[in-house]
Amino acid sequence: MDCPKCGSVILKENINIQTDIAQCINCDHIFKISEHIQVVNDDFDVRDTPKGTWFQKDFDIIILGASTKSPIAFFLVPFMLVWSGGSLGGIYGSQIASGELNIGMSLFGIPFLLGSIFFWSITAMAIAGKVELKLNKQGGKIFTGIGNIGFTKTFTWDEVSTIRETTSNIRTNGRQNIKLCLEGKRRVCFGIGLKEERRYYLLKAMQTVLAKLKSNRNMNYQSF
Ligand SMILES: [Zn+2]
Structure with a gap:
């Protein structure tokens, strides 16, 4: 070890x-x-993907993914249209309509603008988002976003000794969110907002890949 x-x-x-x-x-x-x-249970099969998750093997790349699509989108979309449309329309729409810039009003609107960007990105993730890991022998990339738009975190396997679930400081409706963290020399976290079953799949699949890597130093892709 x-x-x-x-x-x-x-x-x-x-x-x-x-x-x-x-x-x-x-x-x-x-x-x-x-x-x-990491104690890994051998019964876990990375190919046995629950709904909303996927596993792919392409030459020397393993892809593990989970969708962040959620029925909460049905609530978020109308809510955001009213909240964001109402506040931004009232603050900026009226200025555009009259053609007169109101500095005080515009400054007052900035928190609404930032809030809108933040909540719309959560809403968009609930409509069509995903968390996808592309793993190779050296390490991996963790993408969070929609299509090609989003952000990517990278890591190398020698930086990682464990992968576990941790509670996040970000709370939603007073409930603590859970995220997945690669820990070791560096800490790389992802997966906030994933449904429990999908998050659990990514956790177990990543632990399995890590255990196989650490046990034979050369990544043995044949074993998947
Ligand atoms: Zn040491």
Whole structure:
């Protein structure tokens, strides 16, 4: 196993399974083994994709994806049309209609404008969004967005020692959201807003890929 802090290989004599403690001789980091070893259940089949998720293998690339489409769109679209249309139409529409710029009104409208952009992007994700991971031997890219529009986070496998679910600071209706995080030398999180079943699929599939990688150092694509 590798040190979760600096990535050095942990020597056998510095691992104590009974006390669940290991120490890195390179950086002196002491950690609980159980928190950094991924137990993977072999029954999990990455090809057995639940509704709204997908798995694809193309030469040396594995694609794992999950849709963020949600019935909440049926509520969000009319709500946003009224809220955003009403506030922005009232603030900016009236200025455009009269052809006169009102600085005070325009400044007053900025929070509504930013709020609209934010909530419309959530609405658009609920209509047609996806989270897609493209994995190769070196690492991967995590895309969040619609079609080709969105943002991409990248990582390399040597930066990752575990993949787990964590609660996000972003709350929706007072409920904490859950996201997926790759952790190790760096922390890369994604997947906020995914339905539980789809998020769970991505979590298990990523853990399976990681475990296979770590166990034979060369990515064994034949095993998928
Ligand atoms: Zn270390």
